[in-house]
Amino acid sequence: FGGEPGIGKSTLLTEMLSKLSGQQCDQSFLYVSGEESEGQVAGRAKRMGLKNDSFYIYNETNWQNILNQIKKIKPRFMVLDSIQTTTSSELQSPPGTVSQIREVTYELMNHVKATGITCFIVGHITKDGAIAGPKILEHMVDTVIYFEGDQFGHYRMLRAIKNRFGNTNEVGIFEMQEDGLNEVKNPSQFFLDDDLEDSFGKSLTCIKEGTRPLFVEVQALVAENKFGNGRRTTQGLDNNRVAMMVAIIEKYANIPMGMNDIYVNVVGSMKLTTRESDLSIIAALLSSYKSKPIPKDTVFLGEVGLTGEVRTVPHMEMRIKEMEQLNYKTLVASPKVAKDYSKKSKLKIIPVRKVTDIFKVLGD
Known part of the structure; x- marks a missing residue:
C-alpha cells in the first residue's frame, strides 16, 4: 500500500480497521508502527471512532520482536507501517535496503499465509511515484494499491495496480474530512463540481474505470502567443497526445x-490514458479558440484518427445508460453510435464523421 508522504495512508488503514473491528468484535487487530509513537496511532484511532478492546498498537522496528508479538496476540488483521523501517537482526545492512526489505517481506509473507492473517504492508514511494525497494516486493504480495491525489486538496484516489482477487481497473474516491476519509458516493459529481455558467474551453467525456463509468471534465485554454513559439502545458494528459490533437x-x-500557447487540464487530478476522450479534447480546444461555450449537458465520446475521422469506443451501452441516469441530454459521437442507439436512447445523439463537424455543436 503506497502513496506520497502525508497523503493519508495511515488514516485510511486505521479507518479500515475501525470498520472491520465493528463487524468482527471477537477478532484481534494489530497495528505495528515503526514511524509513529503508540500515542500518535492511538490518537488517530480514537478520532476514527475505533473503540475495540482487541485493537493493539505496537511501536517497533525489529522484525524478530514484531514476530513474537504476532504469535502472542494472534491477530486476524494487522498493519505493518512501514516495510522500509522494519529490520531483521539477522542482517547487518541498514533499514530500507534491498536485502532488509526482501528478507522481512519474505518472513512476514510466510508467517501470515501459514496462520491465515490478513496483513497490510505500507510502503514508501520514490520520487518517480513507484514503490521504493526491490521489484520483487510487488511480486511477492497479493495486491499492490496506490493512494493518489493532491495532499493539499480534499480528494484522494485509490487504485489497484496488481490484484490476485479481482479487477485491477477499479478506482475508489475519498474525501478528506476532520473525522477521516469518507467515500465519495457519486464520483462523477466530484469531477464536475464548482461549475461556472457560460464558460468556454471545457467539455465533458465519459471514461470507464473498471466497471464504473465516470464523467470527467477536460479544460483547455488557447491563448495568443506574442513571441512566436507556442507553449504546451498539460495535466492529466500526455503532452504528445495533445500535440497530435x-x-x-x-x-x-x-x-x-x-502558434498559440495551449494549456489542457483534466479536472480532479484524473489521468486519461485511453483514446475515448479525443473528441472531448478537440471540442475543448475549439471552444477556447472560438470563445464559444459548450452546453453543460453535452458529452463528447469518440476516438479521433490522424485522418480526422471520429470512431466509436467500446462499452457504449453502459456509458449511455449512465448519461441517462445523470440527466445529460446530448451525446456527440460517431455516426455508428447514432445509428445503433438513437432509437434505443432518450439522448439526442449528434453524429460527427470528422472533427470539423464539431462546429455545428459550437453553433458555427
Missing part, C-alpha cells in the same frame, strides 16, 4: 492553432 485541428479545420 492540435495538428489534426490545424490540418483539417484550417485553424492556425499551433
